[in-house]
Amino acid sequence: MASSATTCSSVLHLLHNDTSTSSLLSPKGMHLRSSSFSLLSPRRTSSPSPMIQFSPKGFGSGSANPLFVATAEKKKSPFQTEAVRQLTGSVTKTEGFRFAIVIAKFNEIVTRPLMEGALDTFQKYSVREEDVDVVWVPGCFEIGLVAEKLGKSGKYNGIVCIGAVVRGDTTHYEEVANSTASGVLSAGFNSGVPCIFGVLTCENMDQALNRAGGKVGNKGSEAALTAIEMASLFGHHLKE
Ligand SMILES: Nc1c(NC[C@H](O)[C@H](O)[C@H](O)CO)[nH]c(=O)[nH]c1=O
Numbered sequence: 427m428a429s430s431a432t433t434c435s436s437v438l439h440l441l442h443n444d445t446s447t448s449s450l451l452s453p454k455g456m457h458l459r460s461s462s463f464s465l466l467s468p469r470r471t472s473s474p475s476p477m478i479q480f481s482p483k484g485f486g487s488g489s490a491n492p493l494f495v496a497t498a499e500k501k502k503s504p505f506q507t508e509a510v511r512q513l514t515g516s517v518t519k520t521e522g523f524r525f526a527i528v529i530a531k532f533n534e535i536v537t538r539p540l541m542e543g544a545l546d547t548f549q550k551y552s553v554r555e556e557d558v559d560v561v562w563v564p565g566c567f568e569i570g571l572v573a574e575k576l577g578k579s580g581k582y583n584g585i586v587c588i589g590a591v592v593r594g595d596t597t598h599y600e601e602v603a604n605s606t607a608s609g610v611l612s613a614g615f616n617s618g619v620p621c622i623f624g625v626l627t628c629e630n631m632d633q634a635l636n637r638a639g640g641k642v643g644n645k646g647s648e649a650a651l652t653a654i655e656m657a658s659l660f661g662h663h664l665k666e
């Protein structure tokens with residue numbers, strides 16, 4: 427009987443040995459083609475990839491976990507289709523895009539370097555300075571409302587939400603962190619404009635500073651890159 431650990435490692439092993447990146451992304455073994463030159467586009471392959479089938483194992487055989495185990499099998503997909511398109515945003519085509527950054531003043535010692543990271547990234551990816559607006563709000567809790575308003579204004583292709591929630595003594599942290607995440611998510615859904623979650627939720631200041639240009643990088647910079655990619659996905663591929 428395979429333990430969960432063995433089962434999982436078998437799955438990983440199978441996936442690892444499959445040299446086709448596209449097969450990892452296409453559970454039906456389809457051959458997919460990329461429609462853009464994004465850094466995130468999977469490698470194309472000309473050789474057929476083995477189809478990965480997932481079959482339930484362990485049900486009724488005494489195994490505690492009804493895990494799905496992958497069994498790789500060389501099979502020609504009935505869907506031999508180079509015509510299936512993969513859509514992904516490009517981070518290199520930023521011309522004409524406008525972005526807003528909504529940033530919390532609370533814990534500004536953390537949020538300001540996050541914003542600087544975001545601005546650096548916009549500049550690096552050729553977004554013009556005049557195409558970025560920065561809107562300051564009192565704290566993270568206020569971010570969602572403002573992001574939604576900006577999204578609905580129709581002026582922006584993406585909105586980067588920046589804040590830092592750092593745990594204190596009470597449950598306040600949970601309320602602010604969860605509400606902020608929900609607010610940013612709702613802002614995106616309600617406005618139809620990608621609203622990116624560049625909000626740190628940390629146990630202490632050290633963790634926060636490490637993610638605002640310290641040892642762990644700059645999450646503001648990552649959020650800006652995500653905004654560019656999403657703006658491209660929407661602007662270049664998902665236009666109504
Ligand atoms: N504790 C944190 C807050 N709290 C303030 C709230 O975000 C909000 O401004 C206030 O409750 C008024 O509505 N804000 C943060 O950005 N980070 C925190 O750690």
Ligand SMILES: CC(=O)[C@@H](O)COP(=O)(O)O
Nearest residue numbers: 592593594595596598599
């Ligand atoms: C979460 C905070 O930073 C702070 O506003 C609340 O801290 P506390 O939980 O100690 O009242």
